[in-house]
Amino acid sequence: MPYSRTDMAAKAAADIPEGWVVNLGIGMPTLIANEVPLEREVIFQSENGVLGMGPAPEQGKETPWLINAGKQFVTLRKGGSFCHHADSFSMIRGGHIDLCVLGGFEVAENGDLANWATSENDTAPAVGGAMDLGAGAKRLWVVMDHTTKDGRPKIVEKCGYPLTALSNVSRVYTNLAVLDVVPELGFVVRDIADGVSLEELQAKSAAKLHTRA
Amino acid sequence: MPYSRTDMAAKAAADIPEGWVVNLGIGMPTLIANEVPLEREVIFQSENGVLGMGPAPEQGKETPWLINAGKQFVTLRKGGSFCHHADSFSMIRGGHIDLCVLGGFEVAENGDLANWATSENDTAPAVGGAMDLGAGAKRLWVVMDHTTKDGRPKIVEKCGYPLTALSNVSRVYTNLAVLDVVPELGFVVRDIADGVSLEELQAKSAAKLHTRA
């Protein structure tokens, strides 16, 4: 049975140790925060100058001046702080973010990520902070479905879509498996959903999947 | 009679309008602050992250954590603020300081300033923030004696000492005169101390002095 979105978020969350500073991309990655218990102190950063985000506010307690990069209302936990955009991206681009988790269109076996434009002729693609995060975070993980809605593999030998960042993805959480991306080797299966065979997983991937010896 | 140090500071101070942000170099330029009345709001900046310095503190009220670039105790006036060194030098290097007043070894008729090293072989000359201020402030004035103690002119055609900043000095206050430095022309006498003749001033200068028509 494939992992649900919550399963995928929970799997990624379980791999985040206390003390890491983590930036979660908009969409599916955002769900990860809900799966990290507050007592495990993980510091969530948002590009718009928020360090130390807490859970969503109670209804009626939202403030329009406190949002995350996905423009959702958030809270600040004790120990959190605000800064301006250049300082916020200094954290990101200077290599001070332990982990960034992004969504993806494709991940290649060399760690390339495509997640911002669907073709070279895409009119007005929106990059946001994805290229900064892709190039700057200490670790880059991707959370995405294993294939597109019409069944095309998103795990590929070489990205067909325009790249976001080169060679930086080190792990992918999909609805079928968790894959490491190992330099000089490629995708290595780390975990696989119950009832999904390695053959099926390989068939739904457009790059060779390795298994640990 | 030559201007005293206080006269020189007062002359420079009189030329600073309300609202300017001003950085004063260590030594003689620092005296200028005393000659600007508090009700004329001039905002004094110090390289070490102090914007809006007030007068020296009363005796016994000094705090070692509040000093200027010359390491003298200062105060902060209402409206003042603190920032870190990179932000402070962004103000300076980004062209946001209306005026910087530095001391000088030599000023040349093209506006070059030498004020940090006495020869190319100077062992361990100390530059501090002089080159940043010289290149970055909107206006650069110099306050210095007209000649060295042994009578050598400091107003010159071309600096002999290593340069601090190129072509940026626009006015010089000396103990004998106030000189403008005009592009394509050179030194123009703006004011001259009582009892000092133009001939004497020219004799004590190693560059042509012009007078206003």
Added chain:
Amino acid sequence: MINKIVNSLAEALSGVKDGSTVLIGGFGSAGQPDELIEALIEQGAKDLVCVANNAGTGHVGLARLMELGRVRKIICSFPRSANSVVFEQLYREGKIELEIVPQGTLAERMRAAGAGIPAFYTATSHGTLLARGKEEREFEGRHYVMERALHADVALVEAWKADRWGNLVYNQSGRNFNPVMATAAELTIVQTQHIVELGDLDPEAIATPGIYVNRVVQVDRGAPWAP
């Protein structure tokens, strides 16, 4: 007495010229200087280059300015939002230029403009479409792209509190691009919810010192729950 406070939005926007590059603070609706944008629409300047994180939504604010044909070019990181209908139509029709800049590079280019740095190198966008035509260079085995400072004529900023010297503090994530933009423009115009006495802002907490601010106008954004 230094007094940067002006009495009306019209006065705040006076003198903005056709052809200006205008920085617009805010991220989402947080820290967005809505009243100043409306006042810019009133003011009439056209042929503008607008710099903002997004390309406007709905038919108000920046989107309205574009719809009126007053924006020649937009420089932003994320042009396609949920409701960026005006931009998308103008862009399809070839009636507006677009420069997409990674969000961090956008912030850093303005920071560089404010700090006297004409150009810098960054790893962001290396090897991507957005690095096309840009100088690349290797430092210690890693590849970087050269990016240029982004200077502007005008910055529109939303602050939470201001004093007559133009010192500013912001409200939580309303800070975002605002302090950076304030440093990069010739004329920085601020709308603030509160005006306080000189000396009332904590000197350790002033996020934008008045040195970067030219005009301040008070507007009521009506948010009783905010600090």
Added chain:
Amino acid sequence: MINKIVNSLAEALSGVKDGSTVLIGGFGSAGQPDELIEALIEQGAKDLVCVANNAGTGHVGLARLMELGRVRKIICSFPRSANSVVFEQLYREGKIELEIVPQGTLAERMRAAGAGIPAFYTATSHGTLLARGKEEREFEGRHYVMERALHADVALVEAWKADRWGNLVYNQSGRNFNPVMATAAELTIVQTQHIVELGDLDPEAIATPGIYVNRVVQVDRGAPWAP
């Protein structure tokens, strides 16, 4: 629970290796991490490259470290102070290397290191002795010098208040180089006068967020009149 607070100066300095580049905060005696410097002297690391605004005064602190022959090179803007006797003698005898950097360039080089910028251009020092051997380049008719990021192994920082996440505020002009240095080092070690509970620091006024801090040690600098 994240807890960056350590119980002794020895613990704070543990593991500093020979050959390290060490950033030392402070301007004059304001914001200078005196106790951490003493602890570094105790700790024993040698062959150090020290980066500070000055080159030490008297025979204490950084000057003492140099006098003990532990400093291979000093990078600073103002080596010759009123009482920089140790440095001057070592330098005359050829026993210490010196790199003089304009003060703003020094700050910006460390800021660049912290911000992922390997190199940038500045007008400062163009046409002077300090630009010798550096790449120059013209942008829009003005001349600039290329400067490189200055990374370090260790930063020694003096703060006023800190919490267990390593969030810091400074005391007035004691801020100076400290926040910039905190961003540029692999290991940032902080001495603070006060340790406060998490949540006690104003989130709008935190000058160094804990992301840049590894270890915090409390020391009493005895200044009852300070805030």
